[in-house]
Amino acid sequence: MPKVSKKGQEMPASPIRKLVPFAEKAYQQNKTVYHLNIGQPDIKSPQIAMDAVAHHSLSVLAYTRSEGSQPYREKIAAYYQSKDIPAEANDIIVTTGGSEALLFAMGSIADIGDEIIIPEPFYANYNGFATASGVSIVPVISKIEENFALPPISEFEKLITDKTRAILICNPGNPTGYLYTPEEINQLAALVKKHDLFLIADEVYREFTYEGLKHYSILEAEGMENYGIIVDSVSKRYSMCGARIGCLVSKNKEVIDTALKFAQARLSPPTFAQIASEAALQTPQSYFDEVISEYEDRRNTLIKLLEAIPGLKVGHPKGAFYCIAELPIENSDHFAQWLLEDFDLDGETVMVAPAAGFYSTEGVGTNQIRIAYVLQKESLIKAVNILKVALEQYPG
Numbered sequence: 001m002p003k004v005s006k007k008g009q010e011m012p013a014s015p016i017r018k019l020v021p022f023a024e025k026a027y028q029q030n031k032t033v034y035h036l037n038i039g040q041p042d043i044k045s046p047q048i049a050m051d052a053v054a055h056h057s058l059s060v061l062a063y064t065r066s067e068g069s070q071p072y073r074e075k076i077a078a079y080y081q082s083k084d085i086p087a088e089a090n091d092i093i094v095t096t097g098g099s100e101a102l103l104f105a106m107g108s109i110a111d112i113g114d115e116i117i118i119p120e121p122f123y124a125n126y127n128g129f130a131t132a133s134g135v136s137i138v139p140v141i142s143k144i145e146e147n148f149a150l151p152p153i154s155e156f157e158k159l160i161t162d163k164t165r166a167i168l169i170c171n172p173g174n175p176t177g178y179l180y181t182p183e184e185i186n187q188l189a190a191l192v193k194k195h196d197l198f199l200i201a202d203e204v205y206r207e208f209t210y211e212g213l214k215h216y217s218i219l220e221a222e223g224m225e226n227y228g229i230i231v232d233s234v235s236k237r238y239s240m241c242g243a244r245i246g247c248l249v250s251k252n253k254e255v256i257d258t259a260l261k262f263a264q265a266r267l268s269p270p271t272f273a274q275i276a277s278e279a280a281l282q283t284p285q286s287y288f289d290e291v292i293s294e295y296e297d298r299r300n301t302l303i304k305l306l307e308a309i310p311g312l313k314v315g316h317p318k319g320a321f322y323c324i325a326e327l328p329i330e331n332s333d334h335f336a337q338w339l340l341e342d343f344d345l346d347g348e349t350v351m352v353a354p355a356a357g358f359y360s361t362e363g364v365g366t367n368q369i370r371i372a373y374v375l376q377k378e379s380l381i382k383a384v385n386i387l388k389v390a391l392e393q394y395p396g
Helices: 006-010 020-028 047-054 070-082 097-109 125-133 153-157 182-195 253-265 271-280 285-307 332-341 377-393
Strands: 032-035 092-095 115-120 136-141 164-170 198-202 228-233 246-249 322-326 348-351 368-372
Touching (some): 070 246, 092 097, 097 228, 097 253, 164 182, 285 377, 332 348
Parallel strands (some): 032 348, 115 164
Antiparallel strands (some): 092 246
């Protein structure tokens, strides 16, 4: 019998999606499941984006340019400039989600066996992208006791070898919600310039910052023209996860020219989704003001309730819409499955994302979960109460 590839065998399952069969079984048992496991916002997508697709004038659904349509890229550039991020249309390649932008970035800067240093916990699919690209992740552990702040630069520097090609961060962070300070970004910028590396920043949650704090992009740091690569997406910004439109941004012409060859190989990003995404750029600031206020209120409610659970420790997110909670248990994978298979409170239960899959260091994060506060506040309150009771009854 033919065998699948070693690479295929090594591809990690999503810690977010692998519990879906158990959730489906819970539905069949007529349980209500509160989904704290996945970053699918319940916020309505901008109507202007939906209308642009509904009222299109296309007679042929044709390819666009491999790098994305020129009008869309020009408008993306204007958006970045409004955020003090120096970018022109020619610095941008439109991709099929931020996921493809990450794959293009890895494929453009690293060969098989090369290394990328990443602070962990990190977005779980970085493991999958690295495996698909033949790249090794070298982790630097950030700690819940320090609210997942950037580890000391010395910890990064001692891991740099002749195989190191880049440092990758997510800012604000998924799964931690940590927002890097300008000082931390500038420290990383100085490090990559010193060692002639790239700094890749996944900035898809740029708009979601709280307590009056502002996001600081890697391309705002001085002298990053040849070193910085931004990965971005419309998915969370406009609650348009299904559009699957993102982009890769760099002032480094060689990086863009190389990434364009990957883009040409997959022909073009989806046309209707670009139409929606281009229209979404006209979304008024009032939309974001309301959304951010809503998320900040949910965050405050969630953290307060979690902190009241005996033995539970939780990070304090400053951005995005996730937090990491450390539970008084040994195995969050088992606990998450038990919640769906064997537990309910008056016919209701919760689905969480075990956090071990957000680390690449073996054995770390096994008693942690990621919570996405993308539910209405009333549902969050119910979900945390269910979690509290579950921890009291959990046999493990």
